[in-house]
Amino acid sequence: MSLLIALLISGLHYITPVHINTLKTSGLLLQLKQQIDQLADQCVKCGMCLPGCPTYQLSKNENESPRGRIALMQGIVTGELSLSPKVIQHLDHCLGCLSCENICPSKVEYEILIDAIREYTVAEKNPAFQEKLISFLIKPAVQNSLFPLLRFYQRSGIQKLVQFAGVLKLMGLSQQEQLLPKLKRRLKLQPRYSAQQDSLGTVALFIGCMGQHFEQATIVASIKVLTRLGYDVEVPEQVCCGALHQHSGFRQQAAALAKTNARFLLNDSYQAILFTASGCGAQLKTSLKQDQVPVSSLMDFILQHTRKHPVSFAAIERTIAVHQPCSLQNVLKQSDAVATLLSKIPGLEIIELQSQCCGAAGKNMLS
Ligand code: SF4
Numbered sequence: 001m002s003l004l005i006a007l008l009i010s011g012l013h014y015i016t017p018v019h020i021n022t023l024k025t026s027g028l029l030l031q032l033k034q035q036i037d038q039l040a041d042q043c044v045k046c047g048m049c050l051p052g053c054p055t056y057q058l059s060k061n062e063n064e065s066p067r068g069r070i071a072l073m074q075g076i077v078t079g080e081l082s083l084s085p086k087v088i089q090h091l092d093h094c095l096g097c098l099s100c101e102n103i104c105p106s107k108v109e110y111e112i113l114i115d116a117i118r119e120y121t122v123a124e125k126n127p128a129f130q131e132k133l134i135s136f137l138i139k140p141a142v143q144n145s146l147f148p149l150l151r152f153y154q155r156s157g158i159q160k161l162v163q164f165a166g167v168l169k170l171m172g173l174s175q176q177e178q179l180l181p182k183l184k185r186r187l188k189l190q191p192r193y194s195a196q197q198d199s200l201g202t203v204a205l206f207i208g209c210m211g212q213h214f215e216q217a218t219i220v221a222s223i224k225v226l227t228r229l230g231y232d233v234e235v236p237e238q239v240c241c242g243a244l245h246q247h248s249g250f251r252q253q254a255a256a257l258a259k260t261n262a263r264f265l266l267n268d269s270y271q272a273i274l275f276t277a278s279g280c281g282a283q284l285k286t287s288l289k290q291d292q293v294p295v296s297s298l299m300d301f302i303l304q305h306t307r308k309h310p311v312s313f314a315a316i317e318r319t320i321a322v323h324q325p326c327s328l329q330n331v332l333k334q335s336d337a338v339a340t341l342l343s344k345i346p347g348l349e350i351i352e353l354q355s356q357c358c359g360a361a362g363k364n365m366l367s
């Protein structure tokens with residue numbers, strides 16, 4: 001009898017959630033190892049990507065280059081290298097700008113590689129706090145309480161007091177705090193805006209989780225231009241695009257967000273799903289994985305519109321500098337639209353900045 005009880009207890013041990021999780025994690029690690037090993041093997045170490053890599057250009061350190069990072073990944077999955085803080089740091093410094101993927105003659109799928117190694121790191125090190133923090137901050141209810149508090153902090157004089165007293169410096173947050181833009185009230189949006197002339201169709205506007213707080217002017221202008229061009233604009237229910245999760249190693253959470261967005265956005269009555277932030281747009285386009293409704297940058301959509309329906313532009317006598325985001329250039333490959341559209345405006349002198357990645361790269365700017 002006691003043997004039977006002992007067997008039952010040891011049997012129960014094998015079906016505890018902890019054990020199932022461990023099995024799941026080791027299965028995932030094995031799967032990621034195989035994927036990384038296979039993709040990294042395509043790199044012939046030619047080094048052609050090095051001049052295009054912003055972190056290599058800054059450091060001239062091979063570990064900070066695409067070739068070096070791929071070698072680090074290979075070392076990790078073959079067990080020759082441990083996931084030491086130094087190794088993780090070199091991988092974390094990658095901005096995900098994908099300039100390397102664009103240049104690579106061997107067509108190494110660097111984006112899949114860097115996401116996979118980050119997922120591998122997360123599975124090994126289990127930084128549950130980071131995952132919880134990201135998921136917490138994108139919740140609309142949290143943002144609705146947090147942003148008014150931040151506005152109060154900026155407008156009440158507390159910010160100046162805290163800066164003057166050097167509190168942020170002591171907490172190591174002064175650099176990050178300087179990046180906080182002056183917050184406005186959350187933009188209130190209607191679910192639908194009607195075309196200002198005979199309707200050419202309905203488009204959905206994707207504003208993501210931060211648009212209503214940080215991109216008010218862009219959203220208002222986008223709706224104005226689209227309705228003026230003859231489109232009904234809907235702002236459907238939507239959630240975060242999941243880019244932060246995907247590029248921080250939380251692929252499953254990113255996939256769950258994509259599923260929710262697909263439920264809200266994939267509607268046959270939409271002619272297109274348009275976005276204004278290219279980073280979010282790139283994630284949305286890749287994660288929705290469908291041909292049902294085209295997902296496009298607003299600029300590209302307007303450019304295509306002007307090809308079918310000629311538009312005249314009022315003159316603006318001004319010189320402007322244009323910086324194209326990496327996600328627009330290297331992932332979406334729609335950067336021509338901005339320059340072509342701007343060139344149609346009489347009087348406008350355009351200087352295209354030949355700069356590399358701006359360095360923001362999602363949450364990288366905070367680290
Ligand atoms: S990633 Fe591509 S360009 Fe860079 S070293 Fe490898 S094969 Fe060459």
Ligand code: SF4
Nearest residue numbers: 053094095097098100
């Ligand atoms: S994604 Fe950008 S920062 Fe990262 S290795 Fe490639 S070129 Fe360098």
